Amino acid sequence: MEVLKSGEIIESRFRIDELLKTDSRGATYKGYDVVLNKICFVKEIFNYHVTLRQKRDAKRKFDLEARHLSELRHKKLTRIMGYSGTDERCYLVMEYIYGYDLNTAFFKEAALSFPQEKVILWMMEVCEVLEYLHGQYEPFIFRDIKPSNIMINELDGTIRLVDFGIAHTLEVDTEIKPELRGYNAPEIEDEKPDVRSDVYSLGATMYNLLTGVVPMPPQIRRLSDLNSDVSPKVHDIVMKALKLNPEDRFQTVRELHNELLKYGASINGSIHTESIDILMANLNQGDISIRKSAIKSLGELDDDEAIGPLINTLKEDPDPLIRKEIVMALKNYKEDIVIKAMCDAFKVEDNPEVRADIINILGDFKAREAIDLLIAALKDPFAAIQLESINALGNIKDKKALDPLFDLFKDEKFVFREEVRVSMDKIDSKFVKLWEETEEKAKAGRSQNRSLIMVASIVVALILSLVLLKVIPDFLNAKKVKENLLQGETLLENKDYKTALPLFDEVINRDSTNARGYYGRGICNINLNKIKTAVEDLEKAVKLDGGNPDYKISLGMALLLNKNITDAITQLEKAMEVKKDSPEAYLYLGRAYYANKEEDKALEMFNYCVSNYPKTDFALESNNWIAIIRDAKHSSSPGGFLKELNKAKTCLYSKDYDRAIQMFDDILRKNPTEVEAIFGKGMAYLNKEEYNQAKTFFNQVLSLNFNHVSSCIALAGISSKEGEYSKAIDYCTRAISNEAGRSEAYYIRGIAYHNIGKKQEALSDFKKFIEFALPGDPYVNEVKSWIEKIEGGS
Secondary structure (H helix, E strand, C coil), rough: CCCCCCCCEEEEEEEEEEEEEEECEEEEEEECCCCCCCEEEEEEEEECCHHHHHHHHHHHHHHHHHHHCCCCCCCCCCEEEEEEECCEEEEEEEEECCEHHHHHHHHCCCCCCCCCCHHHHHHHHHHHHHHHHHHCCCCCCCCCCCCHEEEEECCCCCCCECCCCHHHHHHHCCCCCCCCCCCCHHHHHHHHHHHHHHHHHHHHHHHHHHHHHCCCCCCCCCCCHHHHCCCCHHHHHHHCCCCCHHCCCCHHHHHHHHHHHHHHCCCHHHHHHHHHHHHHHHHCCCCHHHHHHHHHHHHHCCCHHHHHHHHHHHCCCCHHHHHHHHHHHHHHCCCCHHHHHHHHHHHCCCCHHHHHHHHHHHHCCCHHHHCCCCCCCCCCCCCHHHHHHHHHHHHCCCCCHHHHHHHCCCCCCCCCCHHHHHHHHHHHCHHHHHHHHHHHHHHHCCCCCCCCCHHHHHHHHHHHHHHHHHHHHHHHHHHHHHHHHHHHHHHHHCHHHHHHHHHHHHHHCCEEEEEEEHHHHHHHHHHCCCCHHHHHHHHHHHHHHHCCCHHHHHHHHHHHHHHHHHHHHHHHHHHHCCCCCCCCHHHHHHHHHHHHCHHHHHHHHHHHHHHHHCCHHHHHHHHHHHHHHHHHHHCCCHHHHHHHHHHHHHHHHHHCHHHHHHHHHHHHHHCCHHHHHHHHHHHHHHHEEEEEEHHHHHHHHHHHCCCHHHHHHHHHHHHCCCCCCHHHHHHHHHHHHCCCHHHHHHHHHHHHHHHHCHHHHHHHHHHHHHHCCCCCCCHHHHHHHHHHHCCCCC
16 A cells, blocks of 8 residues: 655645654654644554455454553553544554654664663663553553664653554455564564463564664573673573463563562662662552552662651551561661561561561571560461461570470470470470480389389370370361461462361361351351351450450451341450451441441541541442432432432333433432442443443452452453453452352353363363352353263264
């Protein structure tokens, strides 16, 4: 096809001034926006499809993706100013960048390759943009990363990513184009790109900038063979990104970015300062995975600049998983300030796992300053903390610990008696032996003659045998209880309640007075919707250990779910007298007050939760309750908001979808962020089979509540209908990870797996569906038929 001529006008607005470059897919021009009086880039893409229907289908795909692009905003991403086209050509208009691309930089700087520090700084900027694109609700795969699409803005020296890989929407085949060969990942040719495809392209770009050579698979020469100045670390980063199998690469751009940041922070110069600053800034990100990654990287750096920010985050972050990650990161910094921070943190920390980790590290540090704290921790109710304290005191080797350790050793039923002896031997290898020898002499001194000694020996032997027969089973029983508790609590953290439940059952069967066992089983039963059983378990946990506020909070939640409102309020108020920094307690107490018609008290709890714990799911749910209460207060009739919502839902269930949409709209005019109204509107459009409208509202729900299970399932169903089975699987997986008992999620995911040829995964999901399906579910017979077909090999 012919390129445009200078002076031609597109859409009565964009004038073509100069042809900048062409390739097999189209051309790029310097243009001018005659409306805004601004210079712009115009990307022209040829539509090579043959039939009119194919051309128009491709054009629709282009318009959809271009609209998505136009909504993106990032300081290092070229902004889309407009898009248009015909059945033959499409146009993407982008803001003009005053600068030059990295391909041109080779010629501009007369370089065969660039220094690795400069390349790393450039690539860290590109990673920022790609993380933004991949972090969209539907991740955007750039597909077209190469030096000529990365520009240096001469006005501020920053990097800009240009020329989105949108041309693929108009391509007839998936064969990698000549101008992209070496930069595109192999899986793109198979139409299976994902975020790891951009990782490959980023690796190929780094390879080219460091060597001047484009990597050509399948035989890619080692980077160090072409540029001996490249450090081993940078060589390994680039070559890992270039692995032909996506499973062997960095799995996300964030992983690659963190490796670059760690390397940058480990060397001198401006790159060191910039890398450290970025990692420190990431400590305050809302995304927990970004915070964890930054913490891990700062810990591995062993740079004193990181100590202060890590300690501050340890003090302030409400998430125990983050605090645990920080404690492990600080393990690399054996400084007095770190030891003091660890001791201070232990005194206020309420999470047993974090407390145990702190003790472990104080022991590794041999921190004598912590000796009193560790001795006191020997009496902690959590076994893991006791064990770590015993080991830590052995490592520190302070004789002050001998007497409290010896008190434990004398108790032959103590679970960790052998560990206590090992620690005592580390402190004073003769202490236990002298005691044992003294005991033996005392026994011998009481014996008057050989016959009496023999009789005494026989008696002692018999007694010892009886004791051992009792002690060994008790010891083994206690050890098994400890193992089950630790394993069950780990499963609770991973939300695998079904697997955890039998472990806690066994704990209780072995030790009917174990409060932790009842607590763990209670949490499992809450999440498996066995509320009455959960109440019974948690009542026993509170009875056995009334001083633990977490037990009371969970009991309060279970009572609330069981509609025992007054008892729920009592338990939650008692818990908050002891533990005032629990966001879940404020949420549950607010809900209990609201159920008890004490709306002012409920608002006080919800507002406190939102104000003091803004980054938590509890704050998000509290916000929703605040909206419900305020709407109800301002309604002309009692319970107005809920009444309106119920009326709208009634219309929805009665299949009066247009009326339901109108009523949900009335609610949203008063409260635009009311999740249930937005969801209801999405369901109305779904039932009208207006899938694009439905998706819009379900996605809006997820932007307000990322883990809204019903929206995930609805989007999964739409994706499956549209043949987007990978999306359907992702949505169902997210739903199941938050609510494992939703049978419809297993049904949709099973169908999706079957349609992409993963029959064993489909079989597993169909069996899960049968397990969780309610009596009378209309899909049971269909699913049983699927199971028979798969097991029969058809």
